[in-house]
Amino acid sequence: MGEIEHKILPKIKESFFSKIDELSISRTFFKLIDRDNFEEYTDANPAFCIYFGQKPKSNFLDEELIESLVKDATLLLPVIDEDLSEFNSLVPEKLQNYNGLSFAGMGIDLAIEKVVNNVLEAFNLLKAKRRVFVSYKRNDSSGVAIQLYEYLEQHNFDVFLDTHSIRKSEPFQDELWQRMIDSDVVVLLSTENYLESEWTQQELTNANLASIGLVQVVWPEFTVVQGAQLSEVLKLEASDFINNIFQNVNAKLTDDSLEKIVKFTEALRVRTLASRQDKLISTFMRYAEKSNVIATLxxxxxxxxxxxxxxxxxxxxxxxxxxxxxEESQMLIKAIYQDKLDKVFILYDEIHIRDIWLRHLNWLNKHLPVKTQEIGKVAEWLSR
Structure with missing residues (x-):
């Protein structure tokens, strides 16, 4: 076992199963396979391989196993602890055309989050797009908001910031609410005057209604915003700001502080996605029971x-x-149920989705075999 593998593999396993527990999925659906029990591997089941790159003494480890996985089109993530410019010297030739992940210059916790989220996304347990909504008071924290927008974008998040993310021709408030509802996490910059704005109060209310997780980034000397349901709190110190300056609209955070926010945001994604999914499911099941329709989870x-x-x-x-x-739902369900079904529906919450998008979904319903169904119209649909 190489140094990088020995150092983080146990933590990756621990983090993966912790997130599986949060998603309320049985651990028995997953099997961990390594070089010692590779005979248990079969291409009949979905698989994800993590390969820990290292400088070979003579030959790379497990090249025969890798060849088998590549042949089966198994998803593979090569990881290295040096700069990506060294990638080809650290992994076998058959993996050199794969997108790899470098831990160089990255905190160990953030590195583990990235690997685990890659695995969860590969199994369709997390959305591939990491969507984040930044909620802030312009007169208090515009500098940090813009800095955070740029930093999160660099770390493969799709970030919404009101001053950067709405085209001039779009209806501002309608688009803002839709983008919030389509986000995984809200990063709330908790400053002195945050709750004095009518709009920031509405953003907090709507995030709670939709069960969207909140990462509260709390300025020094200020208190946590009350009333947030799914919330992680990161309290900042003056030392988290460049030159210890934080009482300034153009204040900026240090790189270490920005990385901490990324870590909190990554970790909260699983919790908030699981909570929103559970809310949809429980609402649907109640409607089904009232309509005397047999529904089984x-x-x-x-x-x-x-x-x-x-x-x-x-x-x-x-x-x-x-x-x-x-398309993804149809392919996955076809593989599981082998065409022993009459119809497939995608259930969603239509609150704050703009009319133009609802019309698009209606158009998709006319042209695709998989149909969409609004949670607000489920009672009527089930009673037909």
Whole structure:
């Protein structure tokens, strides 16, 4: 076992199963396979391989195993602890055309978060897009908000910031609410005057209504914003700011502080996605019970529906459904149920989704075999 593998592999395993627990998925659905029990591997099941690169003494480890995985088109993530410019010297030739991850200059906790989230996304347990909404008071923290927007974008987040993310021709407030609902996490910059704005109060209220997780970044000498349901709190010290200056609209954070915010944001994504999915599921199940429709929650967190002898699957979606969601859902369900179904539906919460997008979803319903269904109209749909 190489040095990097020995150092972080146990922590990756621990973090992965911790997040699986938070998603309420049984650990028995997953098997850990390494070089010692590779005979248990089969290409009949979805798999994800992490390869720890190292400088070879003569030959790379496990090249025969890697060849088998590449042949089966298994998802592979090579990781190294040096700069990516050294990538080809640290991994076997068959992995050199794969996108790798470098831990160089990255905190160990953040590195583990990135690896684990890659695995969860590969198994369709997390959305591939990391969408973040920055909520702040312009007169208090514009400098940090812009700095955070740029830093998160550099770390592969899709970030919404009001001054940067809405085109001039768009209806500002409608687009803002839709982008919030389609986000995984809200990063709230808790400053002295945050709650004095009507708009920031509404952002907090709407985040709570949609069960979106909040990372509260609290300025020195100020208190935590009350009323946030799913919340992680990161209290800043003066030393977290460049030159210890924080009572200034143009104040900036240090790189270490920005990395801490990224870590908090990564960690909260799993919790908030699980919470929003559970809220959709429980609401649907209540409607089904009232309508005397047989609805069963499967181990994959799909809802198996028996409506007057018609067998369907309802897939809870977080955020706004898109054509790609429909295609992925159809392929996954086809593999699981082998065409023994009448219909597939994607369930979503339509609150704050703009009319133009709802019309687009209606158009998709006319042209795709997978249909979308609004949670607000489920009672009427089930009673037909």
């Amino acid at each position: 499967s181990s994959h967190k799909f809802i198996e529906l028996d409506k007057k002898g018609e067998k369907s699957i309802v897939v809870p979606a977080i955020g706004i459904p898109k054509a790609l969601n429909c």
